[in-house]
Amino acid sequence: MTVRVRLAPSPTGNLHIGTARTAVFNWLFARHHQGSYVLRIEDTDLARSRPEFTENILEGLKWLGLDWDEGPFFQSQRMALYQQAIQSLLERGLAYHCYCTPQELEEMRASQKAQGKAPRYDNRHRHLTPEARAAFEAEGRSAVIRFKIEEEREITWKDMVRGPVTWQGKDLGGDMVIARAASSTDIGQPLYNLVVVVDDIDMQISHVIRGEDHIGNTPKQILLYEALGQSLPTFAHTPLILNEAGQKLSKRDGVTSISEFRSLGFVAPALANYMTLLGWSAPDATQEIFSLSEAAEIFGFDRVNRAGAKFDWAKLDWLNSQYLHGLPVPDLTDLLIPFWQEAGYAFDAQGDRSWLEALTALVGPSLVRLTDAVPMCEFFFVTPPHWTDEATALLKQEGVLQALNRILAGVEAQSDFSPALAQTLIQEVVKTQGIKKGLVMRALRAALTGDLKGPDLMESWNLLHQRGQDTLRLRLVQDIA
Numbered sequence: 139m140t141v142r143v144r145l146a147p148s149p150t151g152n153l154h155i156g157t158a159r160t161a162v163f164n165w166l167f168a169r170h171h172q173g174s175y176v177l178r179i180e181d182t183d184l185a186r187s188r189p190e191f192t193e194n195i196l197e198g199l200k201w202l203g204l205d206w207d208e209g210p211f212f213q214s215q216r217m218a219l220y221q222q223a224i225q226s227l228l229e230r231g232l233a234y235h236c237y238c239t240p241q242e243l244e245e246m247r248a249s250q251k252a253q254g255k256a257p258r259y260d261n262r263h264r265h266l267t268p269e270a271r272a273a274f275e276a277e278g279r280s281a282v283i284r285f286k287i288e289e290e291r292e293i294t295w296k297d298m299v300r301g302p303v304t305w306q307g308k309d310l311g312g313d314m315v316i317a318r319a320a321s322s323t324d325i326g327q328p329l330y331n332l333v334v335v336v337d338d339i340d341m342q343i344s345h346v347i348r349g350e351d352h353i354g355n356t357p358k359q360i361l362l363y364e365a366l367g368q369s370l371p372t373f374a375h376t377p378l379i380l381n382e383a384g385q386k387l388s389k390r391d392g393v394t395s396i397s398e399f400r401s402l403g404f405v406a407p408a409l410a411n412y413m414t415l416l417g418w419s420a421p422d423a424t425q426e427i428f429s430l431s432e433a434a435e436i437f438g439f440d441r442v443n444r445a446g447a448k449f450d451w452a453k454l455d456w457l458n459s460q461y462l463h464g465l466p467v468p469d470l471t472d473l474l475i476p477f478w479q480e481a482g483y484a485f486d487a488q489g490d491r492s493w494l495e496a497l498t499a500l501v502g503p504s505l506v507r508l509t510d511a512v513p514m515c516e517f518f519f520v521t522p523p524h525w526t527d528e529a530t531a532l533l534k535q536e537g538v539l540q541a542l543n544r545i546l547a548g549v550e551a552q553s554d555f556s557p558a559l560a561q562t563l564i565q566e567v568v569k570t571q572g573i574k575k576g577l578v579m580r581a582l583r584a585a586l587t588g589d590l591k592g593p594d595l596m597e598s599w600n601l602l603h604q605r606g607q608d609t610l611r612l613r614l615v616q617d618i619a
Contacts, residue, residue, distance in 0.1 A: 141168055142176065142343050143345050144175075145204075146337070149187045150183055152397055153198035153395060155395070167347060175206045175207050177209035179192055179211065182329070182330070198400075203430055204430075216333075220328035220333050224328060231286075233285045233286065235266070235284075237281050238259075246259075246262075256311075261286075271322070281321060284313040285313060289307045291306070293307065295356065295373055300353075316328065334359065339363070339366065345373075346374070350375045350377055352375065356375070387449055403477065404507060411426075412453065414430070456506075458507055459506045459507075467499050467502065470498050473508055483516075500594065521607055529587075529589055529590055541581060542585055544563075544570070545563050
């Protein structure tokens, strides 16, 4: 079996999590069977398609590691192929011009609704005479081209996810529009169901893998395959991604585009890993962490669920943390630097490299998302730090300022600073001042970081000293105390 699959996003918005999950399943299936992965941009909606959305889609796929073998192909550059197919259907009497006005269609739907019937086109212009067509065109009416759908037809296919699926022709809404703004001399603008079939035939797509929301298009497209004299691909309709309420995930739920997930601090391997689990499970149910290549080795539609896949933020966060904690410090530093820069923190990415890597090593084990490093590391970059109310209250306790002043004097008296020296100074203050070590440690954290919690104090102090910030902050607390 030669496998050829395709991803066919529409550039009317940024790369959506649902489209990206479809991209993952197509990629896994193609790689599992050593097949071809084709990228096609469905930009026939000229009014809504934007080049910036195309760029966002391409960049998002690259970021996720979903490389393609052919394309990207653009439907807007393939109009002649669609027009040829439509002309063939017209010439063989399988399609026709319909001149119904929007008002007539609305009146038809209103009448059907009043009778308790489902709205549908009643095929009233299927058998227009040449004279009737000429009269409509003389009135200045524009036409659409409709494909004939026989109501008595039963359309069945075996879906790789859902098994046998059957639709009745009478449930497809009447003859289907395949082109609009047509005339006797112009085919007009080809529409989705027609162009997708023509493209899949031309590109020799063997398996059409897409979301469940496309399942209603499949019987119509099967009829078009038959009308064009072509054999059918194998279809697979994957489960929808659902929100916490069990409804289809949408923009109303907040973050849905891949670029938004990226800006929230998720890394590509973790997000790609998570998307493999949205509707599919590995043969070993305990295995949840794997690369795309590892998943491709074991991927199959026999383990894709029919039920919707509920999006779980906690699971994604956990996966992301696992990937972050496994990254080498230099690689994690490279990922954190743009977030620190975007926050406005001042540093020299090259000149301060060793210091930045030490900072990354300190906070890395606590990260869930890359964005966590922004508030977590703020006090390393911003002087004076933002002292919390709790930190301020502690700094005002009796004996705290004197203890900090003794530590400041000790640091300034030494040419070399080390965590060992810091511990010696703390022990000396505890002994000479008669103050508890726990209070000294909390006071030091409050003075240096502005908070009572945070990364390891000794390591933080050492990093602040390397930038000359520790003595400055110990002097600044004079104004607070």
